[in-house]
Amino acid sequence: MIIALAGNQNSGKTTLFNQLTGSNQRVGNFPGVTVDVKEGIYRADKSIKIVDLPGIYSLSPYSSEEILTRDFLIKEHPDGIINIIDGTSLERGLYLSMQLLLLNIPMVIAINMMDEVYSNGIVINTDTLSEFLKVPIIPISANKNEGITDLMQAVINLVSNRCTPPKQDFCAGAVHRTLHATAHILEDHAQRANIPASFAAVKIIEGDEPIMKDLALGKNEKDMIEHGIVEMENELSLDRMAAIADMRYQYIEDLCKKAVLRPKIDKHHAKTIKVDNLLTHKIFGIPIFLGIMMLIFWLTFAVIGSYLSDLLSGAIDNLAVLTSAGLKAYGINPVVESLVIDGVFAGVGSVLSFVPTIIVLFFLLSLLEDSGYMARVAFIMDKLLRKIGLSGKSIVPMLIGFGCTVPAIMSTRTLTSDRDKKMTIFLTPFMSCSAKLPIYAVFTMAFFENYRALVMIGMYLIGIVLAIIAALISKKLVFKGNPIPFIMELPNYRLPTFKNTMLLLWEKTKDFITRAFTIIFIASIIIWFLNKFDIRFNVVQDSKDSILALIGSIIAPIFIPLGFGNWMASTALITGFMAKEAVVSTFAVLLSTGMDNMSGPLANLFTSISAFSFLLFTLLYTPCVATVAAVKRELGTKSMFVVILLQTGLAYIVALVFYQLAMLIG
């Protein structure tokens, strides 16, 4: 049994999804939709699969998320829909419900945030709502895990009895007549296209191009429908789009008059206003935002994250020493000992020790997102971002990009124009992701001991400044035209729930650790092998004679003008394409050293100028395989190659210019 979760953004959909599935989640692939959606198994009944659809406000064809939801519901035929609505803004939520109800799929409406509804003094009569909408209405508080069992029981009952929402009219008069006439004309086509006729009729009246195409109506039928619509427009003196929206909201308003009692004062919103008076303040708003970002990086790098990482890397080094001693005492073949210590421990350990730092960064970024502050950042930064050809909404993917570029690219789906989406995806890799952090940490430790913080912040800032320049250039040359309208909900501030945050952190931790033991593990062993043997498979005394040195020295000359034409650096850059943290693990394996004493051996490979040039190159060159795959999923193969070539080309030029200038000046 497949149950789809649909609802507005900020309706608590993800919280409900987490409650239903726990950590039983993965990205699912459905043939009917081109992008991935999240799916999970219901905890109490393993035969039920829950699919988390993106947060949307309507089923119009104006954003990729709305199209994804439509395609999923129409083409994948889930067995049931849970439509989740924020009880504090019921009207807007029901607007989507009225469209979902036409899809002929068993559906239950879950009214969420009932705890806030009560404390705000709002009274919702769910029986009345259910009586009119003719589907079960279940009050829940997803964050408190209340009402969830009732909700699932209702869905299961409905699905087992195949109870689709009964056909009913939400309107009277001209709209009603036109709808009926239109549905009648296109009925056969709708059946052939496998789209419910009443849904198709509303969408056609709204002027929905994709549905129009799917139906493949003849000229005669199109003319007849158009004639009916024009008649309706004349009668109502409203155009078609407004007539349909007005019809829905009219029905909802009448219904809410019967079923909902709202106090004059919206208490929760009043609190939000107070917070916003400070956070979006005319003068202090932007400085506060910058301050919060600095605080996040300071906490991550200087306080909690680095402290935990130091502890962990110390522990890993100790474990390596113990293991080495144990293996030697056992009298194991020295090549095997080298594989375990110089290969696995050095490689995997160097990456593992950064997990705490990365988790702290993700934790802090998730607080920004889940509290509702991210929407305010979009609000206060919109005007600035518009100057470089983007909208405030693009700030969200970019901030997430400091954590990991892959979810950042996935979050661009909330952008409603392809132009903005493409531009944001091209710019996000400029935001240093957390996997580059180990590279910066190791290199600043080795070469810029006294200016560590400065060089680190410098890397982030150089990325941002180059992104702005790239945006300004591409705005003039490639992405002409206007940015999309910026119309966005500012949700009330909410405390992020403990469970959601923990689940997110668990997912990220699992992700990084899995990668450390898969990609990094295998890469470390391969690097170790290629570094340990020569082409006749004899153990080498000096790694200069190894297979890797041979391969590396073929590529290395390319990087001579940049100052790091040694084979180890080129090897590290190649493995860095698999995962950025592999740059560090590769150095660890090649120099057969742990995290803590990498500085000495590195100083033999780089000068501080060539080290900075190397950092510039790693900051900018092609994003990792996972990111490239995400770009391909969102924008296609051509854009993927454009991203790889542009970033690498730019990295080369920037590092080249820096190194040559620095050498000139001396």
Added chain:
Amino acid sequence: MTLDKLSIGKYGRIIAVRGNGRLRHRLLDMGLTPKVIIHMQRKAPMGDPISIYLRGYELTLRLEDASMVEIEEINL
């Protein structure tokens, strides 16, 4: 008058949403339909976009887009 001209703290009632295509559809979907009462909340630090309160929630939009929404000022 149009929505972008409404002063902070004032109330207005929507008369019509002009414009076309995606922008208009979005505005209508978000509940800016005729007769709805809106409350002007604030302007962003740089004067644009603005934020309004309607149908129990807060919405932000740009001045340029708000100028498509025709309203009449009312006293509540």
